[in-house]
Amino acid sequence: MKGQLLHKVFHTLTEAFQNCLRRFPSTVCFVLALTVYLVYLVATDLDDDRKLVMVLGYYFSIGTLLSLTLHLWSEEIKSKIKGVIVHIVMHVLLIADTVYLYSLSPEQSLTEIGIAHGAAILALWLSAFFLSFIKEKNDIPSWNFASYTVGAFVTANVVGLIMSGGISLLVFSLRQLFNVDVSWNCYLYILIICSVLLPMLLFLGMLPKDEQKHNREPQPSEFLNGTIHFLFLPLMAGYLLVLYVYAARIFISWELPTGWVSWLVVALMAGCIAIEFGLYPVRIQEKKPINEWIARWLPALVLPMLVLMTIGIIRRFNDYGVTINRLYLITLNIWCYIVCIGLVFTKARRISWIPISFSILFLLTSALPVNYASITRNIMRSSVEKELKRTNLKLPLTREQYDDWMESLPTETAVQVNDKFRYLRNWFGRKSIADLVDKDASFYSSKNYGTTDITDDSDSFVSYSGKSSHQVSIQIPDGYHQFIVVPDGDIKDRYFHIPYDYLETGILPVPLTTQTNNKNDTIFIDLKTMEALDNHKYNQMPPTRFKCNSDRCLFMLTSFSLDYNKKRKDALRLRIEGYLFKK
Secondary structure, eight states: HHHHHHHHHHHHHHHHHHHHHHHHHHHHHHHHHHHHHHHHHHHTOSOOEEEEHHHHHHHHHHHHHHHHHHHHTTTSOOOOOHHHHHHHHHHHHHHHHHHHHHHOOSSSHHHHHHHHHHHHHHHHHHHHHGGGGTOOOSSSSHHHHHHHHHHHHHHHHHHHHHHHHHHHHHHHHHHHHHHHOOOHHHHHHHHHHHIIIHHHHHHHHHHHHHHTTTTTTTOOHHHHHHIIIIIIIHHHHHHHHHHHHHHHHHHHTTTOOTHHHHHHHHHHHHHHHHHHHHHHHHHHHOOOOHHHHHHHHHHHHHHHHHHHHHHHHHHHHHHHOHHHHHHHEEEHHHHHHHHHHHHHHTTSSSOTTHHHHHHHHHHTTTTSOHHHHHHHHHHHHHHHHHHHHSSSSSSSOOOOOOOOHHHSHHHHHHHHHHHHHHHHHHHOGGGTTTTTBTTOOOOOOGGGOOOOOOSTEEEEEEEEEOOOOTTTTOOOOTOOOOEEEOOOOTSSSOOOEEGGGGGGTTEEEEEGGGGTTSSSSEEEEEEHHHHHHHTTTTOOOEEEEEEBBBEEEEEEEEEEEEEEETTTTTOEEEEEEEEEEEO
């Protein structure tokens, strides 16, 4: 009896895997390849080239999504040859893109490339939900498919997490009960198998097909319907009330709206779109007048608030100029106009065009050779070059020449030019301005200290920076056997904020535990040493040792920047890079 049960279970699992392999052959291959790749990384302790690791991870992950989308689409076409050709072409393009990413220089800015890839991945992800349903008369089939797919994905991952936790607990019990030594890599293998391979195969096996995939019967959810009517709609009413009252106030006082109103309107628009999608099945099934009224006229009530957003964005452009964020924000504002007007005139009969149009617009403004990132870079460079042409100095400017030039400019101009240099450096890398200023030039972070006056307050600013060459040889100190790279690659905020009072002691304590997963010690950096290192040119600073709180640790500094304002006495902003050696 037990043998028959085991045979039945094994047969069921085998059949499910075979069904996945028949329906999504390339997707299953990518999932298996990704799993093997992750297992290999764990087995080798990530000793491979980090750039290669990231690029291969990108290829296997995006290949899984691309192959799934193509398989879902190819089920809708009659010509198998056409489907095979499209599969081959798209995968060749993915391979070419992967090779291109690997060929990029480490010093090259990834802003433009990263945004373009983000837009392409979003378009690819959305196509999995909508590409198979272009010929449908309404959006019910795509709505049902998307709803079921999301539910299947969540269910598969919950099952995977439960299995991962259960097996890990069982393995841990072997150590507790029988003193069996189990490597931590074993737990990582379990996590990979149960959180990557198992959920993906379950997910693929649960995806609807044939008639179930094109289910044209509305399936409204009473829970979702009640949530929309009793929670979301009152919330939207609150947003509309606040914004209309604010609009009336600024109209009476005849003043411009603040920048914050744009984000409030974006939240309002997101809520409006969510309500449109949530109400769609019940509208198609019941056709109640109240739901039809909400679907058509809620966008009409949001429409006047988009004017506030437009005015606020134009004000930001006039005050601070062009940036990548503002270009995308004004495009989002225009798209919101299109969505609201489209929903009103079409009576919200179709809704799938909303995310599709967003994806297309994002792709067009990000992935083309002329995109918002390149436009911003060119406009800012043109602006600072125009100011530089008024000087008779030879380019690139040295650090001293740049500081003297800033002091010679009018206050408002100096702040604007300096901020543009900082923006170009932060978003597009040092190479974007290498022909204009030397690499060791320091751009004062006036925004971080709440001041817009560089020339009148220039004596109060203190800024030190330095960097060692990537090719410099670093000797491992005697007695030390291991090291940790600082900061950790997962850290988002790489700046320490040191209390101003420590300037009096001349020693700045840097708690590395905040950037190295609580594994390391506090280091003490001598302010006079940083001042001396500041005199070295960019890429010529020698690696410098600093003591730690523990005698078993030693820190080797390879890059730093320190900025503070003596008058305002705000916290010092310190960024460091280097290696923490441990005995």
